[in-house]
Amino acid sequence: MAKVMIIGAGGVGTVVAQKVAKVPQVFTDIVLASRTLAKCEKIAAAIGPDRIKTVQVDANNVSQLVDLLRRERPEMVIHVALPYQDLAIMDACLEAGVHYLDTANYEPPDVARFEYKWQWAYHERFEKAGLTAILGCGFDPGVTGVFTAYAAKHHFDEIHSLDIVDCNAGDHGKPFATNFNPEINIREVTQRGKYWENGSWIETEPHEIHKPLHYPRIGPRESYLIYHEELESLVKHFPTLKRARFWMTFSEEYLTHLRVIQNIGMASIHPILYEGKEIVPIQFLKAVLPDPGELGPGYKGETSIGCRIKGVKNGKEKTYYIYNNCRHEEAYRETGTQAVSYTTGVPATIGALLLVTGKWKKPGVWNTEQFDPDPFMEQLPIHGLPWHELHDVDLEV
Numbered sequence: 299m300a301k302v303m304i305i306g307a308g309g310v311g312t313v314v315a316q317k318v319a320k321v322p323q324v325f326t327d328i329v330l331a332s333r334t335l336a337k338c339e340k341i342a343a344a345i346g347p348d349r350i351k352t353v354q355v356d357a358n359n360v361s362q363l364v365d366l367l368r369r370e371r372p373e374m375v376i377h378v379a380l381p382y383q384d385l386a387i388m389d390a391c392l393e394a395g396v397h398y399l400d401t402a403n404y405e406p407p408d409v410a411r412f413e414y415k416w417q418w419a420y421h422e423r424f425e426k427a428g429l430t431a432i433l434g435c436g437f438d439p440g441v442t443g444v445f446t447a448y449a450a451k452h453h454f455d456e457i458h459s460l461d462i463v464d465c466n467a468g469d470h471g472k473p474f475a476t477n478f479n480p481e482i483n484i485r486e487v488t489q490r491g492k493y494w495e496n497g498s499w500i501e502t503e504p505h506e507i508h509k510p511l512h513y514p515r516i517g518p519r520e521s522y523l524i525y526h527e528e529l530e531s532l533v534k535h536f537p538t539l540k541r542a543r544f545w546m547t548f549s550e551e552y553l554t555h556l557r558v559i560q561n562i563g564m565a566s567i568h569p570i571l572y573e574g575k576e577i578v579p580i581q582f583l584k585a586v587l588p589d590p591g592e593l594g595p596g597y598k599g600e601t602s603i604g605c606r607i608k609g610v611k612n613g614k615e616k617t618y619y620i621y622n623n624c625r626h627e628e629a630y631r632e633t634g635t636q637a638v639s640y641t642t643g644v645p646a647t648i649g650a651l652l653l654v655t656g657k658w659k660k661p662g663v664w665n666t667e668q669f670d671p672d673p674f675m676e677q678l679p680i681h682g683l684p685w686h687e688l689h690d691v692d693l694e695v
């Protein structure tokens with residue numbers, strides 16, 4: 299039915315490749331393109347090389363991308379390389395007439411911003427070209443937007459507060475590692491905190507606000523208020539929200555390492571001269587840290603990510619908690635990767651499936667909460683991410 303091109307052969311790319319390969323009735327042809335061909339070949343070999351074609355590409359290079367897209371003629375690109383490549387790939391998709399999906403908003407290499415403005419600016423061009431671009435279709439962002447849309451559609455007349463809660467209670471056995479690309483992860487968690495309240499953004503020091511929250515099947519975990527990109531789109535698309543926040547759990551061990559990394563300058567994104575050569579400290583750090591895609595073996599425990607929502611239904615105050623728990627061991631058994639790659643790759647696959655089958659196809663640039671959540675919610679358990687709801691419970695937030 300559709301030919302798809304996956305760009306990026308890291309932890310998330312591994313899951314997407316395996317998951318799309320399992321839906322041959324929809325994804326008839328698959329091309330996996332990335333910077334390092336050997337990584338694409340390793341993924342393809344594990345799935346069956348006849349099922350996936352592999353190609354080397356520099357996704358920062360628009361003309362190289364356009365040539366590749368014109369040659370391969372996929373219906374859509376699933377972009378799971380890095381956020382730095384978002385605009386180059388969107389440009390190439392526009393030029394070659396290909397639909398687009400990603401899992402993280404565009405980041406300029408020299409400044410950590412986590413803003414949608416650059417990608418939202420493409421809306422009219424995609425609309426005019428009759429092409430769909432789905433932004434941020436991982437778990438958070440991604441499923442968190444779908445969960446919110448589902449809650450607003452089925453359980454509330456108006457939603458008033460949203461707390462996205464993200465717990466990784468897994469243990470990978472390493473003193474320090476990040477669960478997805480270290481550069482993006484460290485940029486995200488070291489920035490100042492920010493949340494939405496009564497029509498404006500309130501800034502905090504990094505990790506200034508924290509409290510223990512209870513997670514299903516896990517128990518209490520210290521949870522830190524951080525800024526996360528989907529807050530920007532969710533407060534725009536659900537204007538009844540009076541407050542929107544994002545919480546993530548970190549262990550003491552992780553935070554201590556992070557403090558040291560920052561204090562000694564290794565989290566810096568500004569180039570320095572080292573032996574006459576320009577290097578970016580955080581990129582060098584990435585090279586010596588464990589590869590997130592290789593954390594799977596021996597990773598124990600589970601993740602729990604969900605939305606805790608307050609609002610009104612039929613004139614009465616109501617609380618609602620919707621979440622998914624995902625076990626690292628099960629993700630590893632199925633795909634050879636850990637749960638963070640898994641919980642990102644599965645929603646990207648579902649978004650792609652809905653796009654090519656027409657359920658989530660509408661010209662323009664959209665966040666996940668702007669589509670009908672129901673077909674997505676139906677697909678989540680089918681592809682390995684069951685979800686659960688709790689009504690009228692203490693949300694703790």
Ligand SMILES: NC(=O)c1ccc[n+]([C@@H]2O[C@H](COP(=O)([O-])OP(=O)(O)OC[C@H]3O[C@@H](n4cnc5c(N)ncnc54)[C@H](OP(=O)(O)O)[C@@H]3O)[C@@H](O)[C@H]2O)c1
Nearest residue numbers: 306307308309310333334357379402436437438439478479
């Ligand atoms: N929404 C969510 O819930 C969520 C959660 C986690 C991650 N993410 C996003 O998912 C994406 C992938 O994460 P990951 O953990 O899989 O990262 P990763 O393991 O570092 O993989 C990134 C892949 O992109 C490739 N790449 C980098 N620059 C490239 C370029 N210029 N041209 C072509 N390929 C390039 C890398 O190639 P090399 O192998 O040559 O380095 C690598 O294969 C990131 O954007 C991350 O922010 C989203």
